[in-house]
Amino acid sequence: MKLLVVGGGGREHALAWKLAQSEKVSEVIVAPGNAGTAREPGMRNAGVGAEDIDGLIELARSESVGLTVVGPEAPLAAGIVDRFEAAGLKCFGPSADAARLESSKAFAKEFMSRHDIPTAAFGVVDNVEEGMEMIHGIGLPVVLKADGLAAGKGVVICEEEADARATLEDMLSGEAFGQAGRRVVIEEFLIGEEASFIVVASGTQYLSMASSQDHKRRDDGDRGPNTGGMGAYSPAPVVDETVYRKIIGDIIEPTLSGLADDDLPFTGFLYAGVILTATGPKVLEFNVRFGDPETQPIMLRLKSDLVEIIEHALEGTLDDLSPEWDERTALAVVMAAGGYPGRYDKGHPITGLESAFPEDVKVFHAGTSLDEHGQVVTSGGRVLALCALGETPKKAQARAYQWIAQIGFEDAFYRSDIGFRAIGRS
Ligand code: AMP
Ligand code: GLY
Numbered sequence: 001m002k003l004l005v006v007g008g009g010g011r012e013h014a015l016a017w018k019l020a021q022s023e024k025v026s027e028v029i030v031a032p033g034n035a036g037t038a039r040e041p042g043m044r045n046a047g048v049g050a051e052d053i054d055g056l057i058e059l060a061r062s063e064s065v066g067l068t069v070v071g072p073e074a075p076l077a078a079g080i081v082d083r084f085e086a087a088g089l090k091c092f093g094p095s096a097d098a099a100r101l102e103s104s105k106a107f108a109k110e111f112m113s114r115h116d117i118p119t120a121a122f123g124v125v126d127n128v129e130e131g132m133e134m135i136h137g138i139g140l141p142v143v144l145k146a147d148g149l150a151a152g153k154g155v156v157i158c159e160e161e162a163d164a165r166a167t168l169e170d171m172l173s174g175e176a177f178g179q180a181g182r183r184v185v186i187e188e189f190l191i192g193e194e195a196s197f198i199v200v201a202s203g204t205q206y207l208s209m210a211s212s213q214d215h216k217r218r219d220d221g222d223r224g225p226n227t228g229g230m231g232a233y234s235p236a237p238v239v240d241e242t243v244y245r246k247i248i249g250d251i252i253e254p255t256l257s258g259l260a261d262d263d264l265p266f267t268g269f270l271y272a273g274v275i276l277t278a279t280g281p282k283v284l285e286f287n288v289r290f291g292d293p294e295t296q297p298i299m300l301r302l303k304s305d306l307v308e309i310i311e312h313a314l315e316g317t318l319d320d321l322s323p324e325w326d327e328r329t330a331l332a333v334v335m336a337a338g339g340y341p342g343r344y345d346k347g348h349p350i351t352g353l354e355s356a357f358p359e360d361v362k363v364f365h366a367g368t369s370l371d372e373h374g375q376v377v378t379s380g381g382r383v384l385a386l387c388a389l390g391e392t393p394k395k396a397q398a399r400a401y402q403w404i405a406q407i408g409f410e411d412a413f414y415r416s417d418i419g420f421r422a423i424g425r426s
Contacts, residue, residue, distance in 0.1 A: 001025055003307070004060055006080065007050045007071030008032045010334075010366035010385050011292035014299040015069060015306070016043055017364070022307035029063060031056060035376040036365025036384070053080050060089050067092065069310065073289050076268075077103035077149060092310050093268040094288045098259060101266075101286040105154075105185045106147045108286050115258035118250055118282040121188040131168045132161075134186050140164070146171050147183035155226070157189065192277040193421065194284065195236045196294050197247050202313040203265045204256045208248070210301055210325050211239035212294040213421065218341060220417045227341045228382055231418030233331040233393060234297040237425040238276060247274060247281050255286070267313060296364045296387045297330035328360075331396035332387040333404050333418045337367070338411025340381035345411065347371070348378045352407035360389040361403045378409055393422035 003025055005016040013036045020028045020042040030037040033045030046063075048055040051074050060068055068084060070076055070093040077099045084091035093099075100107040106124040113119070121138060124147070125131040135142050144167050146154030154177055158164035170176045171184050195213050199206040212234035218224035239247070251272050259266045271287035271294075290298075299306075304323040312318050337344035346367075353363065353376055364387060367380015386404040390396030397419040404414060 001066035002063055003028045004056070004063070004065040004068040005030045005033075005037075005071060006056060006068060006075055008034050008037075009071065009292055009380075010364045010382065011290055011295040012071040013037050013040075013364045013366070014296045015071060015290065016040070017362075018299040018302060018306045019069065022305045024305070024307050029059070029065065031059060034365045034379070035368035035370045036363070038370055051075050051078060053078060053083050056080065057083060057087050057089065060084070061087070066090065067307070067310065069093075070268075071289060073099070073102050073149060073287065076288055081268075090314060092314060094266050095264070098264040098266045098268075099288045101259075101270075102288040103149050104147055105145045105285070106183055109185055111258065111262070112283060115254050115261075117254050117258070118280060120190050120282060120284070123186050124183055125186060126172065126183050128165065128168050128172060131172070131184060131186060132165060135161070135164050138186060138188050141189040143187040143189055144168060144171060145185040145187065146177040147185060148177070148179060150177045190275050190277050190282060190284070192275040193238050194273065194275050195239050196232075196271060196291050197239070197252070197274055198269055198271045198290060198294065198298070199252055200309055200313050200318065201256055201266050201268060201270045202316050202318045203267070204253075204260055205313075205316065205318040206252060206256060206270070207309060207313075207318050207321060207323060208252075209269075210234045210298050211236040211244070212291070212298055213238070214291065214294055215415065215418055218415075220415050225341055227336075229291070229293045229334065230336065230415045231331070231333045231385070232291070232293040232297055233329055233396065233419050233422055234294065234301055235329065237393070237422050243276060243281060247272070251281060251283055292366075293332050293334055293382075293385050296332040296385045300330040300362060300387050300389060301326040301328070326389060328389045328391055329393045329396040329422070330387055330389050331393065331400050331419050332364070332385040333400045333414050334366075334382050334385045335404060335407060335412050335414045336382050337378055337380070338413060344381055346377070346379050348409040348411070350376045350378060350383070350407065350409045355403070355406040357403060361399065362387045363407070383409070383412070393419050393426050397423060
């Protein structure tokens with residue numbers, strides 16, 4: 001069977017790499033893909049954008065694709081799964097209605113409060129005065145979130161009243177985030193360690209993917225501006241057996257049954273970004289897709305056939321499966337372009353990709369492309385992630401840093417402390 005993976009980042013390279021290992025798969029087409037997916041055996045790129053749903057349907061039809069797996073949130077929010085299903089094509093992911101869990105933070109918060117799912121106290125406003133009144137009620141610091149999709153940039157933590165007012169005005173004016181900012185969720189500021197918890201879901205059935213943690217800030221020590229993620233690892237030692245059971249019992253199960261009760265049964269990857277507060281885990285956000293860069297270490301640890309897992313999810317027989325994991329820690333360090341998450345250059349040649357990487361080390365591409373000479377060049381802010389396995393978090397980290405030093409391009413940078421929380425705990 002031919003598979004289609006929609007998207008072109010590190011998450012999609014890792015998903016496609018794992019899917020291509022299945023005996024059921026003859027070829028994986030990635031649209032649009034990157035230089036990594038272009039050069040992977042059993043894989044090829046198609047020049048169709050991840051949001052060009054008509055083009056993707058045409059591609060799936062003309063290539064007789066048996067199953068499509070969607071990486072990013074934008075096509076899911078735009079209804080790619082509904083459109084594929086209407087065209088009689090198998091596509092793994094939630095419907096546009098269920099994808100509102102990610103595409104509207106107001107929807108997600110109202111859903112959680114309706115179903116008693118633990119999350120920060122909040123309100124939703126569409127004008128500044130009402131917002132300021134709510135901020136006085138909640139108290140500082142306060143978290144302001146643009147309602148709609150803002151590519152991870154729509155969350156601002158405000159310590160001072162003047163700052164909160166300016167941010168609120170900026171978001172509501174539509175200038176900072178366009179329509180996505182016309183409504184703003186105002187949240188109580190929570191304190192605790194964060195973890196990512198991802199399940200493969202099919203209605204109320206689910207399979208937990210291994211726990212993970214990412215580092216969202218650009219600089220060492222989890223400082224500096226927010227990014228899409230500068231590194232990640234799996235498992236997350238902070239998610240011990242007790243925390244795991246709380247997340248499942250208080251968050252995952254009520255979320256899936258709440259969605260089913262609201263007539264929005266969820267099929268796809270469900271990602272809960274949780275914060276482990278003194279009073280238990282609470283949801284910071286839901287994503288309706290796999291995490292990036294969490295996918296990279298999780299796929300490196302998954303031993304079971306991902307195609308089989310997805311097929312069971314589509315058939316409603318997930319309960320029959322128990323996936324196998326590599327017991328080791330997988331740790332991914334992102335190499336980014338100088339200037340990211342602000343402005344950065346593109347088109348720099350990347351060296352060292354032909355190094356003799358051992359079997360437990362894998363480079364997943366993200367913002368890369370092939371130039372007219374077939375040279376791999378940078379084409380995005382997060383350029384690649386080097387991912388390594390190790391018996392302990394410390395060994396995985398050492399291996400990742402040993403091998404990432406082989407790779408380079410002009411103005412490249414990466415954090416030097418990915419995994420420090422896990423190492424501190426183990
Ligand atoms: P989100 O996109 O909603 O996950 O928010 C991005 C980041 O902002 C999170 O990973 C947290 O570090 C931080 N954040 C979001 N909401 C809160 C909150 N209520 N309290 C404290 N930090 C938060
Ligand atoms: N790593 C965070 C995300 O995928 O949203």
